[in-house]
Amino acid sequence: xxxxxxxxxxxxxxxxxxxxxxxxxxxxxxxxxxxxxxxxxxxxxxxxxxxxxxxxxxxxxxxxxxxxxxxxxxxxxxxxxxxxxxxxxxxxxxxxxxxxxxxxxxxxxxxxxxxxxxxxxxxxxxxxxxxxxxxxxxxxxxxxxxxxxxxxxxxxxxxxxxxxxxxxxxxxxxxxxxxxxxxxxxxxxxxxxxxxxxxxxxxxxxxxxxxxxxxxxxxxxxxxxxxxxxxxxxxxxxxxxxxxxxxxxxxxxxxxxxxxxxxxxxxxxxxxxxxxxxxxxxxxxxxxxxxxxxxxxxxxxxxxxxxxxxxxxxxxxxxxxxxxxxxxxxxxxxxxxxxxxxxxxxxxxxxxxxxxxxxxxxxxxxxxxxxxxxxxxxxxxxxxxxxxxxxxxxxxxxxxxxxxxxxxxxxxxxxxxxxxxxxxxxxxxxxxxxxxxxxxxx
Numbered sequence: 272x273x274x275x276x277x278x279x280x281x282x283x284x285x286x287x288x289x290x291x292x293x294x295x296x297x298x299x300x301x302x303x304x305x306x307x308x309x310x311x312x313x314x315x316x317x318x319x320x321x322x323x324x325x326x327x328x329x330x331x332x333x334x335x336x337x338x339x340x341x342x343x344x345x346x347x348x349x350x351x352x353x354x355x356x357x358x359x360x361x362x363x364x365x366x367x368x369x370x371x372x373x374x375x376x377x378x379x380x381x382x383x384x385x386x387x388x389x390x391x392x393x394x395x396x397x398x399x400x401x402x403x404x405x406x407x408x409x410x411x412x413x414x415x416x417x418x419x420x421x422x423x424x425x426x427x428x429x430x431x432x433x434x435x436x437x438x439x440x441x442x443x444x445x446x447x448x449x450x451x452x453x454x455x456x457x458x459x460x461x462x463x464x465x466x467x468x469x470x471x472x473x474x475x476x477x478x479x480x481x482x483x484x485x486x487x488x489x490x491x492x493x494x495x496x497x498x499x500x501x502x503x504x505x506x507x508x509x510x511x512x513x514x515x516x517x518x519x520x521x522x523x524x525x526x527x528x529x530x531x532x533x534x535x536x537x538x539x540x541x542x543x544x545x546x547x548x549x550x551x552x553x554x555x556x557x558x559x560x561x562x563x564x565x566x567x568x569x570x571x572x573x574x575x576x577x578x579x580x581x582x583x584x585x586x587x588x589x590x591x592x593x594x595x596x597x598x599x600x601x602x603x604x605x606x607x608x609x610x611x612x613x614x615x616x617x618x619x620x621x622x623x624x625x626x627x628x629x630x631x632x633x634x635x636x637x638x639x640x641x642x643x644x645x646x647x648x649x650x651x652x653x654x655x656x657x658x659x660x661x662x663x664x665x666x667x668x669x670x671x672x673x674x675x676x677x678x679x680x681x682x683x684x685x686x687x688x689x690x691x692x693x694x695x696x697x698x699x700x701x702x703x704x705x706x707x708x709x710x711x712x713x
Contacts, residue, residue, distance in 0.1 A: 272627050302361045303408040308347055309421050309442055310480075313404040316342040318381065320394055323386075337394035339387045349377040354385045355480055377406075403480035405442075425482045426706050427462070430454070443477045448479055456495055456672045457488035460674035462552055490611050492627060499613060501627055503674055505597035507616040507679050508532045508544050509565040510574070510588065510666065513682040514557035526554060531616035532564070532588065532594045533676060535707075544588045545703065546666030547681045549646035551586040560606040564590045567623055582679045583706040584647040585698060586666075599668065602675035605699040606630045606654070614658035614695070616680060617666025628658030628695070637696060639682055647681065654697040661692070669697050681701060 284430045291482065319473045323336040341354055357368040369387055376382050389397075425446050427436040431454035441444045451459050464470040472484055510532050515525035530550030536543040544564070552558040562574040572590040577584035610630045618624050627642050636649040656669065669678040679699035686693055 276465065277413070281452050282452070288627065290479075291558075305350065305409055308345070308349065308408050310404050310405040311421055311675045312345055312347050312406070314344045314346070315402050315404070317342065318342070318400040318402075320397070322387075323388065324595065334479055336393055337389050339389055339394070339397065339400060341384070341385045341387065341400065342382055342403070343385075343404060343405065343480070344380055344382050345377060345404075345698045346379055347406075347408050348379050348410045349406045349408050350374065352377060352385065353405045354381065355403045355405075356387055357401045358393060359399040360396045361398045361400065363399075366396050368464075370606060373576055374377065377427075380635075381471065405479065423478050425478065426485060428485045430486045430488070431457075440478045442479065445475060445477055448474055452486050454486075454488050455490055456498075458491045460489050463487050463553070474611050478693070495672060496625060498674070499615070500623075503597065503615070503670070504567040504594075504598070506534045506599040507567055507615050507617075507641045507668070508534065509620075509622060510544075510546055510550055511563045511565070513561045514554040514559070516558050524557070525710065526557065529617065529663045530650070530665045533615070533666075533668035533679070535595055535599055535601065536674070541589045542573075542592055542596055543577065543587055545668075545679055546586050546588060547647070547679065548581050548584045548586045549587060549642060549681070550666045551576055551579050552646050561589055564588070565622075566594060566596055566688070569592070578710045580648065580706060580710060581645050583698065583701065583702060584588060584649050585679065587707075587711055590698050592603050597669075600675045601704070602671060602677045602700050603631075605701050606677045608632060608669055610679065611672050612656055612658055613674075614656075614660055614661060614664070614669045614680060615670065616664035618661035618664045620663055624659040624664075628656050631655045631657055633696065634696075637682055637684060649681070649698070651702060652699075654699050655682075655694050656697060658695060659692050660695045664695075676700060676703075678699060 319340045321338050321340055323338050339388040341356060351372065353368045353370065353372040357365055360366050361500065367389060371385055374386055416455055419425045422439045423442060425438045425440055428637060429435065429448050429452045431452055436449055462472045464484065465471050466485055468487045510530045513525055516523050528550065530545035532546035534542050534544045552626045562576065564572045564574040570593065571684050572593065574588045574590040577587040577589050589609045591700060608630050612628055612630060614626045614628065618625055631653045633652045636651065636653050639647055660667065660680050664680050667680045668676055669680060671677050680695060680697045684693045685691060
């Protein structure tokens with residue numbers, strides 16, 4: 272009996288020793304050194320859009336979550352994979368960026384998938400996915416590239432006419448800021464990851480993929496106001512139209528109307544100014560009409576009508592050159608939406624008024640209240656912008672921040688309840704040029 276107990280004890284000791292040895296083996300396996308693996312060890316296969324369905328038994332509601340499934344292979348055995356994924360829309364705008372790490376054994380050259388939960392909006396807009404991989408392996412012999420420090424490209428896009436700056440930086444290192452860029456009539460604000468300037472870049476972050484960084488600027492209103500006041504205002508004029516009737520050369524009744532204009536041409540001793548048709552058109556209740564122009568210094572000139580068109584709501588008047596005034600430069604293209612603009616004019620008789628805003632949209636020409644067809648009958652799309660204007664601003668210029676003419680103001684809208692300004696409308700420069708080509712230059 273004692274012999275049997277001794278045998279049992281020996282067997283138990285042996286099993287215990289075996290278990291300890293196995294545990295030691297596991298400890299050694301889990302504590303193996305891990306080596307970094309970089310993007311050049313991966314082959315990106317592609318992506319698929321799917322839906323992840325789930326059912327809540329408490330609420331009896333089934334939900335569907337959009338996911339992006341990224342597929343790839345590695346030429347190294349892995350124990351961990353990280354995928355930094357960027358999703359792009361059809362017009363190549365970045366719409367989403369996300370990173371996910373999975374910890375599991377992945378065999379060399381075996382395809383693996385990583386799922387990313389996204390919103391329905393991102394799922395609908397995504398047409399291309401860019402992925403940068405990294406990972407870890409315990410297989411040193413299979414890891415010919417794991418300790419290799421690859422380099423990434425960081426492209427600084429100055430957005431100011433200068434050549435973009437490309438810098439190279441080693442993986443998992445930070446990059447320093449370049450010298451502060453400069454742009455005429457703007458103040459540099461910061462560097463952003465996207466062209467819409469929604470995601471400011473953090474220079475303390477380590478680089479794990481190629482990057483494009485975009486310079487954002489804000490308008491330097493102080494500098495612009497100073498330049499407009501001293502350099503651009505000599506191109507702005509105030510226009511007074513007088514409708515009147517006479518008997519035997521004596522004025523028996525009259526009506527006056529004020530508007531704005533911008534000098535666009537000089538020739539043969541005369542200045543020529545653009546304004547609106549509804550500023551210059553004669554009221555049919557009166558037999559005669561006359562025009563007077565006042566420059567930025569208050570000098571007054573008799574003016575004459577060259578041409579007017581209700582379908583463009585544009586007109587050209589001209590006056591004899593006495594003082595040295597300025598001819599404004601004209602842009603070649605219509606301004607883009609969100610372009611910063613400067614509005615110049617004489618609202619409510621106020622001289623040399625300057626307001627600022629942005630192009631908000633291109634829209635159908637609004638229907639103007641109390642306006643006859645022969646005054647304004649615009650049928651094409653016009654600029655809607657946020658620079659405040661008021662009565663007397665008609666015919667005034669809108670400029671970009673390089674001081675080029677991009678449109679002619681002709682209308683505004685106000686709130687029905689409060690009467691507050693809502694939006695202004697302008698004839699786009701391409702339509703202005705079309706009018707000049709058809710009716711003036713010819």
